[in-house]
Amino acid sequence: MNLAKLWVPAAAVIAAPVFGGLIAGIDRKISARLQGRYGPPILQPFYDLYKLFGKDPLAVNRWQPFFAAMYLFGAAASVAWLALGGDLLVLFFLTTFTVGFLVLGASCVPSPFSRAGAGRELLQALVYEPVLILVFAAIFQQTGRWDAAGVWRQGGVLLAQTPLLYLCLFLVLVIKLRKSPFDFSASPHAHQELVRGVLTEYSGPFLAMVELGHWYETALLLMICALFWSSVPGSAILVAATVAGLIFVDNLFPRLTWRWMMARIWLPLPGLALLNLIWLMV
Amino acid sequence: MGMMKHLMVRSRRRSLWMMHFCLGGCNGCSIEIMAALTPMYDLERFGILNTGNPKHTDVLLVGGSVNHRNRRTLKNLIDQIPAPRLIVAVGTCALTGGIFNEAYNIIGGANRVVDVDVYVPGCPPKPEAVIDGILSGLDKFEQ
Amino acid sequence: MTVSVIPVGPQHPVFLEPFQLKLVVEDEVVSEALPRFGYVHRGLEALVVSKDFRQMTRVAERICGICSAIHGMTYCRAIEKLLGITPPPRAQMLRLVWSELHRMHSHLLWLGLFAEAMGFESLFMQIFRIRETVMDILEQTTGNRVIISVNVIGGVRRDLDAEGADGIRRALKKVAGDLERIRPVLVDDYSVRxxxxxxxxxxxxxxxxxxxxxxxxxxxxxxQDIRRTGYGAYGELDFEPVVESGGDCQARCKVRYRELFQSMDLIRSGLDRLSDGEIQTKSKEKPEGEILVRSEQPRGEVVYYIRADGSKHLQRLRIRTPTFANMAALMDLLPGLDLADVPLVTLSLDPCIACTER
Amino acid sequence: MLESTSLVDADRLHSHAGNLKENGWRLVGMTGVAREGGVDLFYHFDRELKMTNLKVETEEDETIPSIGDQFPGAWIHENEIQDQFGIRFDGLDPDYRRLFFLEENVEATPICRGVSARVSKEPGK
Structure with a gap:
């Protein structure tokens, strides 16, 4: 094991939340401009996060801080693993565990809003997990490699062969980052039926931990997106376009219901991904 | 250490998550607070975000006068807000009970139940006054 | 099957006002709903004991901030009937203009909150941006944004000059254009539908x-529209109530959207027919007798019952507000709804708790 | 005196209300007005923008039949009257038992001038 290699994941663990926070700040600024407002400064999410760490720690029970920490750890570990160029299948299991801790943290409290949010979070996982695994399978099909480092070195524009898959991945991103129309488990906008759902019962530093974990997840998903055009300028363009698309979709739709998601998205989404995969194989 | 503290004060001043709770009033203050969130006034440019969840709240805007039933609700809400917190009474009713002070179900202003930091007078106060009220309370975070 | 009890309120981001709905939920479907009121109850009807009948105009305006102009007008109309006076025609028409402007601000507020209950932040912001035009014109012509306090017994407190009337016309033109632009989103959009x-x-x-x-x-x-009874200056103007047949949230949204245009028509023709003259009829009498007066508020019919015995203080004031009547309908709608639709359906009735509880 | 108001006995209220319902009248509201030794109850009905009223003169603490079975929206009006005047309604559903708008420490208040208001207020905080 080459110790020098550890610099890369260490740098990624530090850089990823900065990146994720910046994305959140840009998102809030552009959304505000789209809505005809001036909007907060780009660094607003960092002020929010730092302030949250300075609030009184009020935990509902002993498990809640633990699950929040595990969620943060899981998300950070996933980023580190991907930066290390690790196996994509292991990454898949890591992300599943990460979401599991979020759901556990939300269901260990008595609040019905939090529990309902946890249930919806699980349903969301049910929708996007199959797509993620199909995305990884397609990457393997195209490059013959399971490890991210190999995929990156292979280079090339995966996007050219996998437009449908990328569309599915984009929808996964919409779901994962809780953008409209799929923002029903823990929307950043307050006025909704579940009062932030999964995050209802978190407060102060624990909420900050979950928020930080969310930034790691944002960075992770965008890193996966970057694999589809593995060259530095290419992936930069791809990620920027994806983020812009996310912001527009968020502002173009109202929130729909999870019933609608299960009826209209659950099967078609992996179906579309599978179609692309079959096309790659033949 | 000094720098961390300085940064914390700065963050607290820049990032206020607010919640408004309307008590026994006419609702006029409530809609002016809503108006303060929207494009013309845009509270978010000061980092003020409407949360609607006491556990995420830094600043509570109280509108309307306290009556016998909502007294306990208000107290419960305040207890759920983690310190440091800012409590702003918006509108004449929240200040003194206002025009309804003599009504049989009214106890009085918000200060009968909680310790109010900033009073914003007006019936209802204009959104500018609400914004000014919140921002003038920020010095509380200096300590 | 998981059964849980979800208390929506007294503090909930979707409701501006404290009001609790205890929902018994089975698999995110509401099976039973029990409301709890009283968080806003002030008992202002009993204020007639300490405030005289002229001061009560200001109390009536503060029953609810969103419908304050029409509350004030209805109270004044009731007292005027008891006193046996009629306000001059110019005052009647000005009352109509300001009532309809107030209806517009209320409906725009509702449209905005409705968009927000759907989670449609950008539409919410756009509608509130449109609403500010109406608020500005209210402030320009009356000096206040929400509680405009223009009604006094016998007429109105402020006059409207030609410049003010032109300002209203210009503002309406702008609002009409803006509203037409959001129509495709509000009415035809797939996800909103x-x-x-x-x-x-x-x-x-x-x-x-x-x-x-x-x-x-x-x-x-x-x-059914109480304005059709022709109270005040409404008798002089010609209009038909806006009716939709769906009975669902979409229909309620459409009714309010179309009523905005109806209000604009009423204001325009009201301004055109504005006659010259006094704006107030003075009277030194004290009210005596018993009366029932109705008006059409943004949320529906409001009924004032007043009993007076010829002294400075009224004997009894009773106000049946529109949301009070709509509450029964809300409780009838909730069972069987999906949890995600509860805020939307509740909001579609435009509940005004300050009105309900007084 | 209000226009088109008919005075009815409490025990004939049901049949009168039933008549009105069959003829397509809609319950608009109820008003209680306290007088010495009792309460005047008004039931307001509307049909095509015309109003008619029923008036019931009750004694203190009398129980009146609820018209909730004929007009399903009546419960909210009756609960409020029950709070403010102390009249009981028979067959009221849901029945908040005088805790509809008021807390226990605020007693029923006949809200009318000339009749003393009984309110016990405990201090705040």
Whole structure:
């Protein structure tokens, strides 16, 4: 094991939340401009996060801080693993565990809003997990490699062969980052039926931990997106376009219901991904 | 250490998550607070975000006068807000009970139940006054 | 099957006001709903004991901030009838203009909150941006944004000069243009329709039986509008109530959207027919007798009952507000709804708790 | 005196209300007005923008039949009257038992001038 290699994941663990926070700040600024407002400064999410760490720690029970920490750890570990160029299948299991801790943290409290949010979070996982695994399978099909480092070195524009898959991945991103129309488990906008759902019962530093974990997840998903055009300028363009698309979709739709998601998205989404995969194989 | 503290004060001043709770009033203050969130006034440019969840709240805007039933609700809400917190009474009713002070179900202003930091007078106060009220309370975070 | 009890309120981001709905939920479907009121109850009807009948105008305006102009007008109309005076025609027409402007601000507020209940932040912001035009014109012509306090017993407190009238016309033109631009999103958009169509259907007969009023009743296909009784200056103007037949959230949204245009028409023709003259009829008498007066508020019919015995203080003031009547309909709608639709359906009735509890 | 108001006995209220319902009248509201030794109850009905009223003169603490079975929207009006005047309604559903708008420490208040208001207020905080 080459110790020098550890610099890369260490740098990624530090850089990823900065990146994720910046994305959140840009998102809030552009959304505000789209809505005809001036909007907060780009660094607003960092002020929010730092302030949250300075609030009184009020935990509902002993498990809640633990699950929040595990969620943060899981998300950070996933980023580190991907930066290390690790196996994509292991990454898949890591992300599943990460979401599991979020759901556990939300269901260990008595609040019905939090529990309902946890249930919806699980349903969301049910929708996007199959797509993620199909995305990884397609990457393997195209490059013959399971490890991210190999995929990156292979280079090339995966996007050219996998437009449908990328569309599915984009929808996964919409779901994962809780953008409209799929923002029903823990929307950043307050006025909704579940009062932030999964995050209802978190407060102060624990909420900050979950928020930080969310930034790691944002960075992770965008890193996966970057694999589809593995060259530095290419992936930069791809990620920027994806983020812009996310912001527009968020502002173009109202929130729909999870019933609608299960009826209209659950099967078609992996179906579309599978179609692309079959096309790659033949 | 000094720098961390300085940064914390700065963050607290820049990032206020607010919640408004309307008590026994006419609702006029409530809609002016809503108006303060929207494009013309845009509270978010000061980092003020409407949360609607006491556990995420830094600043509570109280509108309307306290009556016998909502007294306990208000107290419960305040207890759920983690310190440091800012409590702003918006509108004449929240200040003194206002025009309804003599009504049989009214106890009085918000200060009968909680310790109010900033009073914003007006019936209802204009959104500018609400914004000014919140921002003038920020010095509380200096300590 | 998981059964849980979800207390929505007293503090909930979707409701501006404290009001609790205890929902018994089975697998995110509401099976039972129990409301709890009293968080806003002030007992202002009893204020007649300490405030004289002229001061009560200001109390009536503060029953509810969203419908304050029409509350004030209805109270004044009731007292004027008891005193046996009629306000001059110019005052009547000015009351109509300001009432309809107030209706517009209320409906725009509702449209905005409705968009927000759907989670449609950008539409919410756009609608509130449009609303500010109306608020500005209210402030320009009356000096206040929300509680405009223009009504006094015998007429109105402020006059409107030609410049003010032109300002209103210009503002209306702007609002009409802006509203036309959001129409495709509010009415035709797929995802908005998905959220609003066939949600919370109130059948025609049931709506009538439950005593629903205002846009809720009209969205269920019943043409009822108290303005048609021709009180004040409404008798001089020609208009038809806005009626939709769906009875669902979509229909209620459409009724209010179309009523905005109706209000604009009423204001325009009101301004055109504005006659010159006094704006107040003075009277030194004290009210005596018993009276029942109705008006059409943004949320529907409001009923004032007043009993007076010729002294400075009224004997009894009773106000039946529109949301008070619509509450029964709301409780009838909730069971069987998906949890995600509860805020939307509740909001579609435009509940005003400050009105309900007084 | 209000226009088109008919005075009815409490025990004939049901049949009168039933008549009105069959003829397509809609319950608009109820008003209680306290007088010495009792309460005047008004039931307001509307049909095509015309109003008619029923008036019931009750004694103190009398129980009146609820018209909730004929007009399903009546519960909210009756609960409020029950709070403010102390009249009981028979067959009221849901029945908040005088805790509809008021807390236990605020007693029923006949809200009318000339009749003393009984309110016990405990201090705040």
């Amino acid at each position: 998905k959220r609003t169509e066939e949600k919370g259907i109130l059948a025609k007969e049931r709506a009538y039986e439950l005593g629903a009023v205002g846009p809720v009743l009209r969205a269920s296909g019943i043409s």
